[in-house]
Amino acid sequence: MKFIQQAIDKVKPAFEKGGKLEKYYFLFESIETFLFVPKETTLRKGVQIRDGVDLKRFMITVVIALLPALVFGTYNVGYQYYQATGLEPAGSWDLWWIGIQRVVPIVIVSYVFGLFITEFAFSVIRQHPINEGFLVTGILIPMVLPPTIPLWQVAVATVFAVVIAKEAFGGTGMNVLNVALVARAFLYFAYPGFMSGDQVWVYLGGHTPVDGFSGATPLGIVASTVESGQNAVAALLEHGDHYSLGSMFYGLIPGSIGETSVLMILIGAVILMATGVGSWRIIVSGFAGAYLMALLLQVTGVNPYMQMAPVYHLVMGGLAFGIVFMATDPVTASQTNTGKWIYGAMIGVLTIIIRVLNPAYPEGIMLAILFMNVFAPLIDYYVVGANKKRRLKRATV
Amino acid sequence: MELVNLGIKSVFIDNMIFAYFLGMCSFLAVSKKVTTAIGLGAAVVFVLGITAPVNWLVQEYILKEGALTWLSADFAGLNLEFLQFIMFIAIIAAIVQLVEMVVEKFSPTLYGALGIFLPLIAVNCAILGGSLFMVQRDYTLAEAGVFGVGSGLGFMFAIVALAAVREKLKYSNVPDGLKGLGITMLITGLMGIAFKSFIGIAL
Numbered sequence: 001m002k003f004i005q006q007a008i009d010k011v012k013p014a015f016e017k018g019g020k021l022e023k024y025y026f027l028f029e030s031i032e033t034f035l036f037v038p039k040e041t042t043l044r045k046g047v048q049i050r051d052g053v054d055l056k057r058f059m060i061t062v063v064i065a066l067l068p069a070l071v072f073g074t075y076n077v078g079y080q081y082y083q084a085t086g087l088e089p090a091g092s093w094d095l096w097w098i099g100i101q102r103v104v105p106i107v108i109v110s111y112v113f114g115l116f117i118t119e120f121a122f123s124v125i126r127q128h129p130i131n132e133g134f135l136v137t138g139i140l141i142p143m144v145l146p147p148t149i150p151l152w153q154v155a156v157a158t159v160f161a162v163v164i165a166k167e168a169f170g171g172t173g174m175n176v177l178n179v180a181l182v183a184r185a186f187l188y189f190a191y192p193g194f195m196s197g198d199q200v201w202v203y204l205g206g207h208t209p210v211d212g213f214s215g216a217t218p219l220g221i222v223a224s225t226v227e228s229g230q231n232a233v234a235a236l237l238e239h240g241d242h243y244s245l246g247s248m249f250y251g252l253i254p255g256s257i258g259e260t261s262v263l264m265i266l267i268g269a270v271i272l273m274a275t276g277v278g279s280w281r282i283i284v285s286g287f288a289g290a291y292l293m294a295l296l297l298q299v300t301g302v303n304p305y306m307q308m309a310p311v312y313h314l315v316m317g318g319l320a321f322g323i324v325f326m327a328t329d330p331v332t333a334s335q336t337n338t339g340k341w342i343y344g345a346m347i348g349v350l351t352i353i354i355r356v357l358n359p360a361y362p363e364g365i366m367l368a369i370l371f372m373n374v375f376a377p378l379i380d381y382y383v384v385g386a387n388k389k390r391r392l393k394r395a396t397v
Numbered sequence: 398m399e400l401v402n403l404g405i406k407s408v409f410i411d412n413m414i415f416a417y418f419l420g421m422c423s424f425l426a427v428s429k430k431v432t433t434a435i436g437l438g439a440a441v442v443f444v445l446g447i448t449a450p451v452n453w454l455v456q457e458y459i460l461k462e463g464a465l466t467w468l469s470a471d472f473a474g475l476n477l478e479f480l481q482f483i484m485f486i487a488i489i490a491a492i493v494q495l496v497e498m499v500v501e502k503f504s505p506t507l508y509g510a511l512g513i514f515l516p517l518i519a520v521n522c523a524i525l526g527g528s529l530f531m532v533q534r535d536y537t538l539a540e541a542g543v544f545g546v547g548s549g550l551g552f553m554f555a556i557v558a559l560a561a562v563r564e565k566l567k568y569s570n571v572p573d574g575l576k577g578l579g580i581t582m583l584i585t586g587l588m589g590i591a592f593k594s595f596i597g598i599a600l
Contacts, residue, residue, distance in 0.1 A: 126572065168583055170570025176562050177587050185590050350594065360597025367594035374591045378561035381431055 026123040026130055055172070059132040061277045065268035066139055066325060072264045073257040074099035077147045080202045080254055086210035102203050103257055106142040109151045114138050114158040122167045133172030133179075134162070140180035140325065143258025144318065144366075145187070146200040153191060157183040177373045178332045181366055188366070196362070201254035215254050218243055218316045219355065219362040225304040226359070232308035248315040259318040269324040278328035281337060282344035286323035289348025290314060297356055305356055319351055322365035332373045336383040343379055347372050400543045407547030413523045414555040414585075415592035420523030424556050425581050427514045434560035436507040437514060438553025440496055442546060444518055445527050448489050449545030452528040453538050455484055485528045486519075493519040523552055555592075559584065 014021045015028040078095035082088075089095055115134045123130045141158055161183035166175045188195045198216045202209075209215075221239060222232045236243040242253055251261025259265075272278030294310030301307040313319065327333060327347050334343040347368050354364025361367065413419045420441070427437045458464050460481055465472035497515050501508045508515070518524060527548050531541045562584055571580045 128570070164583060165587065168572065168575055168580060169566070170572075174569035176565070176584060177591070182587065182590070189590070189593070354594050358595065358598040361594070364594065367591065370587075370591040371594050374562065374588050375558050377565040378431070378558050381561045381564065 023124060026128065027120055029129060056132045058277055059135045061275050062136045062272065062325070063139060065271040065277070066136070066143065066258070068264040068267045069258045069261060069321070070103075070139065070143060072251065072261045073143060073259075074103045076252055076260055077102045077203055077257065079252055080147075081205065084202045084204055084209045084213050084215070085207040087207070098203070098205070102147050103142065105151060106145065106147075106149065106154055106257070107139065109154045110141045110158050111138045113155040114141070114162050118159050118162040118167070122163075122171070126167075126171075128171055131172035133166075137162075137166075137179045140258075141183050144180060144184045144256050144321070144326075146195065146255075147203040147257055148200045149187070149194060153187055153194060157187045160186050173331050175331060176377075177370055178326050178329050181326055181370055181373075184366055185370060201256070214239060217255050217362070218248060218253065218312075222305050222308060222312075222316070223355075223359070223362050228304075230304060232304045233312065235304075236312075245312065245315060248312075256318060256321075259321040262315050262320045265320045265324050269320075272324065272328065278324065279330070279333065279340050279344075281340040282328050282333060282347075283324055285341045285344030286327055286348045287314060287320075289345035290319060290323075290352050291348070293349040293352040294356075297352065313352060313355070317355075317363045318365045319348075322351070322369055323347065326365075326369050327372075332376060334376045334379045334383070336380050336387075339376070339379040339383045342383075343372055343376055346375075400539060403540055404543050404547040407544050408551040408554065409592075409595040410598055411548075412551040412555060412592055412595075413526065413548050414552060415589045416596060417526065419526040420521050420552055421585075423514050423517060423521055424552070424559065425578060425585070427511070428556050428560040428563055428581070430510075431557060431560045431564060433507075433510045434556045435553070436500075436504075436511055437518075438549075438556050440500065440511070440515060440518060441521065441523065441552050442549030444489070444492055444496055444524055445549035445552075446542065446546040447492050448485075448524060449527050449531050449548075450538055450542045451488055451492070452485050453531060453536065453541040455488065456481070456532055457538075460484060481529075481532070482525075485525060489524050489528070490519040523548065555588070559588065562588075 012028070013019055015025045016022070017025075021028070075095060076099070078089075078098035078100075081098045082095060111134075115130075115138055119130055119134055122128070138158075141154065141161070145154065161179045165177050165182040166172070166179045169175045184195075194200060198214060198220060200215070201217055202215045216239065218236055221235050221243070225232045225235050228235070241247060247253065249262045251263060253260050269278070269283055273280040273283065290313055291310050294308075294313040297306040298308065298310055323344070327344060334340050347365075350368035350371060351364040354361055354367055358364070410416065414421070414424055423437060423441075428434050456464075458467065460477045462476035462478065463473050464477070465475055493516060496518070497508075500511070500515065527545055531544055536544055559581070563581065566580065566584075575583070
């Protein structure tokens with residue numbers, strides 16, 4: 001590591017004020033700080049910094065929390081491939097290899113187009129430092145996309161989301177909507193054929209699927225029971241054992257790359273909550289809101305989808321992923337503690353409402369989070385206002 | 398139950414701003430502060446809630462073909478619908494005047510804050526749009542009232558949310574060229590995506 005440090009120190013003057021490459025200072029700075037994390041330490045005397053957490057460590061924590069789900073998702077892509085094509089893998093390495101071939105290019109495209117092209121360009125034009133915000137966004141975008149997504153679409157969506165939803169507002173920490181979800185919503189509405197339906201969730205690599213294969217996600221299956229009138233749980237089990245409650249929890253099912261395994265997502269949730277990076281209030285209230293709304297629908301329900309046991313809603317689709325990793329985005333969520341309870345609960349409630357009552361969309365978590373992102377500032381506004389009022393009443397002047 | 402459904406539908410699903418893009422001018426211009434946005438929203442709710450049923454009465458008893466038969470059977474063939482726009486606008490303008498006087502009397506601060514935009518409600522496309530939708534969709538009198546109030550609430554909902562987002566934007570570092578209306582248009586577009594969550598629900 002010493003020689004890298006020396007090399008960086010050597011070229012540093014050229015990038016500093018007055019140097020030849022002054023324009024590219026922030027480009028240089030981002031690489032330097034990325035490798036050599038804050039050198040500042042507190043002295044033994046005087047003020048102590050209790051916890052020197054900065055943006056970088058914050059973001060790295062989220063990336064670490066995302067890794068279990070990403071690794072599992074990679075494996076799952078390969079697993080689904082062999083399930084659907086009926087081919088015999090020579091060993092478990094083959095499963096990993098298919099997954100890596102599919103997932104790694106998507107991640108690379110998302111980073112190259114988001115970070116190395118868009119963000120670097122903006123940092124040079126607008127002269128603002130490159131933040132680590134995109135580290136998380138760049139890994140979230142592949143995880144919310146189906147494994148069959150064409151790479152050029154990943155590139156287009158990433159650039160769109162970074163420019164319109166983030167850089168137009170001034171960069172990391174200043175956006176209103178979750179950047180990764182804007183990328184997904186963009187693809188969802190621009191290329192619905194690649195983002196919904198039964199055919200996109202399992203990578204087939206040009207092979208014809210085996211007889212009786214159905215790439216339908218659990219949400220698609222239960223949504224169809226509204227018309228057929230069949231019991232929702234029975235309809236799930238008709239498609240095979242992998243749609244039982246327990247299997248859906250472990251997550252070897254078709255779906256977006258990172259969303260299928262609730263178990264892996266919960267490991268991530270524990271990391272986020274233990275380090276205090278993700279708000280436990282949002283996670284708890286999100287799941288509670290979804291559960292209670294589903295329970296209410298179950299009690300009042302008129303069709304099989306409504307009458308389905310609420311716990312199924314928690315393990316299907318992207319609900320867990322969205323609540324744990326996207327709703328807790330500290331920039332776009334409510335900032336106040338009371339606001340976080342309301343914000344999280346509303347996301348859960350809206351997700352179930354969109355899922356069950358809106359036939360246009362099988363999954364609701366994406367739009368529910370975007371919707372609440374829009375209303376988060378309003379929630380904060382009223383929470384702060386109520387707080388002011390309460391304290392004014394207490395004041396004795 | 399029908400009326401409740403219609404109300405929910407006109408607030409969320411057929412939102413004036415995000416489903417029909419009506420009333421954009423005041424939506425973009427008067428959304429800098431939450432308090433003024435609430436004021437304007439309330440005024441729109443009030444005006445829409447009154448004009449829709451009043452215009453319904455006018456349409457039903459004066460303008461429609463054969464509507465004037467209550468006056469005399471001779472008018473059975475008379476169709477005054479070509480006067481629809483001008484009549485609706487005149488009624489809206491009169492009611493806006495009424496609202497303006499009420500606001501000035503009871504809340505001078507709000508009156509000052511709304512400024513020119515209060516009289517401009519008269520030409521707010523959402524208001525006229527509300528009346529025309531009501532005719533087009535053959536609403537009854539009660540439905541017209543619920544639809545008017547619901548559409549107004551949808552507008553208020555949207556403009557207050559936008560105002561809160563814009564207040565938060567004070568902490569953002571928006572590029573110079575996008576400051577003001579530019580970034581507001583972008584936010585409106587992104588909010589439109591978020592509001593798509595309800596479009597498609599059949600009540």
